[in-house]
Amino acid sequence: MDEGLRSELSKQGIFTTTLEDLYNWGRKNSIWPLGFGLACCAIEMIATSMARYDLARFGAEVFRPSPRQADLMIVAGTVTKKMAPQVVRLYNQMPEPKYVIAMGACAISGGPFKQGYNVLKGIDRYIPVDIHIPGCPPRPEALLHALMTLQQKIDEQVLTGERRPRHLNADVPGEFPVPEYGEHDLVPTNNPDVWQPPALVRED
Amino acid sequence: MDTDKNAPEQIKSRVEVGVPGVRLEVVVNGSPCAQHSLVVDREHALLAAKFLKEDPAYRMDYVSNVTGVDWPETTIKEIVKTKEVVDGVEREIERTTEKKKSGFLEAVYHLYSMELKHGPVILRIRTENRAEGNHLPSLTPVWRGAEFQEREIFDLYGIVFDGHPDLRRILMWEEFKDYPMRKDYVEPDDYEYEPTPHDDVLEKAKKHAEKVLTTDGH
Secondary structure: OOOHHHHHHOOOOOOEEEOHHHHHHHHOOOOOOOOOOOOOHHHHHHHOOOOOHHHHHHOOOOEEOOOOHHHEEEEEEEOOOOOHHHHHHHHOOOOOOOOEEEHHHHHHHHHHHHOOOOOOOOOOOOOOOEEEOOOOOOOHHHHHHHHHHHHHHOOOOOOOOOOOOOHHOOOOOOOOOOOEEOOOOOOOOOOOOOOOOOOOOOOO | OHHHHHHHHHHHHHOOOOOOOOEEEEEOOOOOOOEEEEEEEOHHHHHHHHHHHHOOOOOEEEEEEEEEEEEEEEEEEEEEEEEEEEEOEEEEEEEEEEEEEEEEEEEEEEEEEEEEEEEEEEEEEEOOOOOOOOEEEEOOOOHHHHHHHHHHHHHHOOEEEEOOOOOOOOOOOOOOOOOOOOOOOOOOOOOOOOOOOHHHHHHHHHHHHHHHOOOOOO
């Protein structure tokens, strides 16, 4: 609808909208996170949901104990290689549309444990991450900012056409392979559809 | 509690009386903390532990910490200076001898007494070698608190504790084959690009680059 016509109609007391706007507006203001924490970042996540920072202002205070009822996975903390398959499995169990916030240095890259044999170097190796928050741990404000960024992202999603999100595209699989425990490391070490190791381009 | 009683020599002689045939060796800690320890032989370790727990003079009823140590095979170089007569002239000649010291794994138990409020008494048990002879008697039947820590040592060092009620990996997964806390552990090559690699990371980066060049160069 033409923007000028819309403002003209609103002056006459007629409110117009599109289905897309209404749908996205509803979704972005009721993001229910999955209630699970992996390490110290979870403490900041809990603080964010409490009265002082009040995640309820954004409609995201309903931490769900079941992945079946959750829209958002906040990966808050260190993901060990032993825990990684369970995290991917939980993500697979969430209904579409689903989003992921990787919270803290460990969840985005392995953080201070990057050189360790037992820590996954970023959950984005197995599942698609929408928002990365650096910090060790990030302050509640950073998590709120991440949520607002996610809201903006949801608001900008188009529901039809080539750029439609994964959950509206039947050709794109919504489940991601769960890594298996290998003899030395997880097998595979990353999901190539989601993440590729960064290649250094040297200009010789 | 007099300090003499906690001296390793005192404990040694007391245990030797209580457990006939036990072979004990005092390991002196030369650092300021002077926390000396006792090496007990594998065959009598369980009996010695029981004795220390039940002996009215010690009553070691609490094991605060169990840990593992990996002692890899080492070569010790010794330089011996001898005076020899060469061509009618007496000269000092240095000879280096290399001794190979076989490696072993070790479990260390820190014992305290809650009843008599003294400790620690430190027990060490050593395996025969780092390969097949990696068995030690479990002290879990004596101190239940050692159960999880012995599992952790089994997980990370590969010491098999005979007589342990539930010996499984505790931190890593069941399918895992390596022992990450051993000195010769090789971690999986999952090096990632870093803008300013240095020290160990630089070594890792070079090795990774060589490996990528020799395989597929992805």
